[in-house]
Amino acid sequence: MTRHFDVLVVGAGSAGSAIASRLSEDATCRVGLIEAGHMPADPDIADPLKWTQIQGRDYDWAYRTTPQPFTANRVHEWPRGKVVGGSSCLHAMAYVRGHPDDFVPWEKAGGARWSYEGLLPYFKRSEAFAAFPAASRGNTGPLDVILPEEAVSPIARAYMAAGNALGAPKISDHNTSPLNGTTPNSLNIRDGRRLSVADAYLTPEVLARRNLTLLNGYEIERIEFNGTRAAGVLAVVDRIAERVSADRVVLCAGAISSPLILMRSGIGDPEALRSAGIHCHIESREVGANLQDHLLALGNVYRSKKPVPPSRLQHSESLMYLHSKDVTRAYGSPDIVLGCVVAPSAAEGLEAPAYGSAYTILCGVTHPTSRGRILPGGPTRSDTPIIDPHYLETEYDRLTFRTALKIAREVGHHSALAEWRDVEIQPGPAAHTDAALDDFIARAASTHHHPCGTCRMGGDDNAVVDPSLRVKGLENVFVVDASIIPQIPSGPINAAVVAIAESWAASAPSLA
Template sequence: MTDPLGGAADFGAFDVIVVGAGSAGCVIANRLSADPARRVLLVEAGKGDNHPWVHIPVGYLFAIGNPRLDWGFRTEPVPGLGGRSLLYPRGKVLGGCSSINGMIYMRGQAADYDGWRALGNPGWGWDEVLPLFRRSEHHFGKADAAHGSEGELRVEQQRLRWPILDEVARAAVEMGIPATADFNAGDNEGVGYFPVNQRRGIRWNARKAFLDPARRRPNLVVLTECHVRRLILEGRRATGILFTRGGSAFRASARQEVILAAGAIGSPQLLELSGIGDPAHLAGIGIEPVHALPGVGENLQDHLQLRTIFAVTGARTLNDRAATPWGKAGIALQYALTQSGPMAMAPSQLGIFTRSGPEHNRANIEYHVQPLSLDAFGQPLHRTPALTVSVCNLRPTSRGATHATAPDAVAAPAIQPNYLSTEADRTVAAESIRHARRLMATRTMARYRPTEVKPGPGDESDAALAKLAGEIGTTIFHPVGTARMGSDDAAVVDPELRVRGIGGLRVADCSIMPTIVSGNTHAAAVMIGEKAAELVIAAGRG
């Protein structure tokens, strides 16, 4: 099927079409369909989210790499990682990445958003986006200046604690890192348990939060298993989409706007498949250029996690608790009866935000500390007690790219994150490994006799540690920036998320971030969805 547009059946006309039912897309569909006069179509490539590993929190370990739930992308070989190619999970299911992510609710730092505004994006400063975060939030605490309690997105405390993680928290305080009860008030420096998007020990994804309250509305149509092939353009205006479903081709028309919310990999791919991007690249893969936007697919940023592992003694971890059939049965029974215990675990429980060195004026590294260890997600747990002490550089300077590889939307895009390609990132990586070693060498941790398993003791030079970082580093699943927002000629969308030079088309997902936020990205994606809906509604009034 090279171009089935001519034979595509007419699926009808809508006011707004939203492509991608993920963290942002579900929010947009909810907010726009609240007006009964506005007809909205939401299309998702994946199936429904009725799969047990979506809803049981520990199922995250098994959802990643599962073709029923994950696009199954891989990166190109990454020079900074010794030529390794990484699995690059992206949700292919109703709810998108919110159905397979780590459930951590983290907004980032106020300075991130003030930085966006300073780069020429009015309306995106911390004081301007904070009301959007609050609007969607159903926080476990009382509503205050930082948190909302009437939104749809549940934010709860985790339903378990591990004594060994409490000890790691005390070790962080021993190092001078303050304990914090709230990572999300604008300055996340400190140590504490991550808040999570769960409801009573069950994952609370974007489908439950935002689609369920809206799906009874007759003016909202939600389609799953729809693969969007490209946009329909009339001159320099997007007027609809071409998609396939069940082996048949359809076209849907948009009277007002098309909104791409397919994520930092999917949205730039759809732009390129529609002839929007760098003309030389498009011509090189057999796509006729329609509109030159060289920034499409560029500016890829991601958090590279360095998964250090330390064996411990005298403490219980999930490794030994789940080592026997009886232990596993007990864990399953605990969850069945109370929705608590290890099966209610977010993949990372304890968080630490701190500075890798005194030259940084705010927290620049994030720890995800887990009472378990394994070789890779989906692999068996190790048999002996251990901690995984992952550290990531919150604001990497390395920049990668993702691009379509063929005119066919089924062909996987090329993804090159270019991790550790700058001297600054290699320096922070070396500092991060040293920092994790100092954490485990505190007086607090001494009684547990931590022994470094990964990467293993060795040369302490910057060059040697940067090389070790390349050997153990892996994605923490936070790609952003590939349809960058800005007011300059290299930007893909303007501060109102409109694709530059194309009418009736916006992008609203993590791809629009000029720079990556200093934390996990799901909360920011929801906020971007809120902002996009607000902008569309305002444009309709105008």
Template sequence: MSTQNYDYIIVGAGSAGCVLANRLSADPSNKVLLLETGGSDKSIFIKMPTALSIPMNTDKYAWQFHTEPEPYLDNRQMHCPRGKVLGGSSSINGMVYVRGHAKDFDEWQQHGAKGWDYQACLPYFKRAESFYLGGNSYRGDNGPLGVNNGNEMANPLYKAFIKAGQQAGYAQTDDYNAAQQEGFGPMHMTVKDGVRSSASREYLDPVKSRKNLTLITGALAEKVLLEGKKVVGVEFSVSGSKQQAFAAKDVILSAGPIGSPHILQLSGIGDKDILSEAGVEVKHHLPGVGQNLQDHLEFYFQYKCKQPITLNGKLGLVSKGLIGARWLLNRSGLGATNHFESCAFIRSKPGVEWPDIQYHFLPAAIRYDGKSAFDGHGFQVHVGHNKPKSRGAVTIKSADPQVAPKIQFNYLQHQDDIEGFRACVRLTREIIEQSAFDEYRDGEIQPGKDVQSDEEIDAFVRQAVESAYHPSCSCKMGEDEMAVVNSQTQVHGIEGLRVVDSSIFPTVPNGNLNAPTIMVAEKAADHILGKPVLSASTADVAMEKQWQSTQRSSEI
């Protein structure tokens, strides 16, 4: 068994791990090891934004996890893919760039994550980003991550969606990642120069040649090595050969919301009863490991389109070939966008303080596997209730690291989540029925006009919802008895061990998770290195003042 010595060992070269590898190795005196089970991210299907459905559904690039039968979704087993490639899920995701609402991060602090409120997090969002319209109090202009709007909403359906929202009485927002999330406006994506702007491309590629950074791919982390209550290294295997690496300072788990709690449990850190049942020797009883699991669900609202202007007319081999050729030649056109170019964030009912419903608009009626939903032209809007109260768990099943853990989200367990999706159906239908869509709308495909009552909506949702692929919160940050890490990202009761990825979110934000995961890693890097954190922002946040009595407002 070979052994190696480092200052820091990072497990997982995903959205968080690539950030950490860059920031920790910037000091040449720090010897850093980065371990990743997957391999190269140089595939054209990863680089080309429009090909987003391919890497997510390819075994080579993603762990193809599935949940246990979900009891509140008619016992459906839900697909839960996670990145298994350099860049992790930032190399297989939909590239949607959403930070979350300011109140989401204030909520983190209220849950015990001290120093992680919005004003403390905003400078790290800015540090990570290069926004295509330039920097300001909210946006960064010289960070690694490229953010733009794709093709500037060239298809008229994008703007029709925004106009319909205004006609329905909702506000417009020019930048939902700035002062005002609530409202309808253009959507942002992590694309730079027509290419996916993944954590691997932007954070890892520029520093791979550093002599103090070692990257090992094809490495499956099996457990952390403990001496009493101190972690001293990692045991991993490459092509079946076991190896050990030792860390003088910290081992940092950045294996994601499924991988990080599983590695902790494989190492004997977790709930003692769960570990014992799986045949794992208990090294440290920490009951919150794997608990508090959260995710976003969504479904598609689909309509036929009167005009032949949708992407359904671009799904043939000739059209795909032309799109691909243009992208290969100059990284432009329909190949250079994820096609989610307008969006909205609204509140589901009066008394909800900040948005809990998210929309992604798509000028096509299409499934996630890239196939047409029907013959003809159509459009759809993805909608989900994004502040769920249902909670699940990631639970080790075997001491064998090759055996995937049990994943159970308990989707729609809470009545508030069920009512949130009823609001999604009724509010969305009202928006699409506005006059802005009269020249385009040609009949509802899904859910269908016959889905009207609470019972009909509930039955439709149970069958139609899919994961939005935002699992998180399974190693939550805080100070209560179910917290796994403290506000410095250190595992409670264990020296030399941290977790830095979306698993440490106390609650799931209202939005996609790549942006906040990268932000968390940026901020955690300063904690790990003992640097002063960036000065807190004083930027204002726009809120609906009458939120207790109104569900919508045209002005905020």
């Protein structure tokens, strides 16, 4: 017999975990939560220091981009969680709401609900700054946020002191405005362990609700329709196809998979679908388009004069958001970011000294203007998708990146780091011309892991979802995850994804 739910949530990642938990608070609402992966079984997931080591394991979708002409024709690895908790089981745990001005394009796209002020109650609803309560923070939500104090590495402290000496303001944390300045990262860690969004929202008590069914190991092939209404989905479990029906389908499969599921279901650009051998059911030209991501140069690496003490947090301890034209500016959304990693962090193919002998300053652009696209490689889930982020395609991105690298080096060469700095290893003392810096950036730029925008939300005709996050042209299908972000915020996006989910869940009962 076909299973039937009032609401079927596809993907138990950051957004899907929060939505399934909130919707199932109403005991009369039968919620199905479908996830391709399984419950996390690898103890390394919980260890904050192992987040870089767990990529590529069997719970990683392990996507790869097409070769990127502006990053030395490199193919970039894109890890994504295939596990209950999704990418929040792989992420680096930094919790950054974003700068309030980051949400101005969201408000333009979808109205006041998507402004910073409109989202603020939902950021706060998700947050538990239990040990650091403040009126500007959420204090009683499921998602713990810690502000590390004594655990911060002495190298990260010296890097922040260098930033301050250059004029960057000191800020208390990344989540009470302004965002610009120096602070250790706020982190989703509880009792020394990673707190994935599933750990926070899908507690054993929530999973025990009689009206919530978690179907893990179910990979969605496509949505099935009666005209403009979804009847349900076709899933594959243990190589067997199974239909699951629902009154409403909510795609929370993430910025890569949500547009792919829509396109496999015949929702997309007719020509792109035809090339992949898919019949077009509803024309929606921007499905998979508007792909945005942050890049970080890995990295401006320094050999240390003395052994680097191992990180007591998650290696990458302090993101520093700045205005490149005036690093002292405390207001307005920043255009560059630096980061301090208390370990050598070099892109593939670049020299990386031994662990414990070096540290790294990362740099990148907060609001890249290059836009990429995701396309299906064929009609089924087994066809490898074509992921083309168009990295560094615009001159703005390349010039701003170069400026970010110059400022990273100013910080790295500052006397506040003299106690630690021996020699610069990457890009190295010989790299001083703009051409040399550009060449280094092309070889060093790597994803900061924030792909988004591929099912853009907006009131205009070409947007994929409307401001209620309903897929245009369909009556009962919604996308609620990183895909709907119209323009990438300054920082890591997990906090914003959870706030999107909280906001949508609060409005869901009113959406027929």
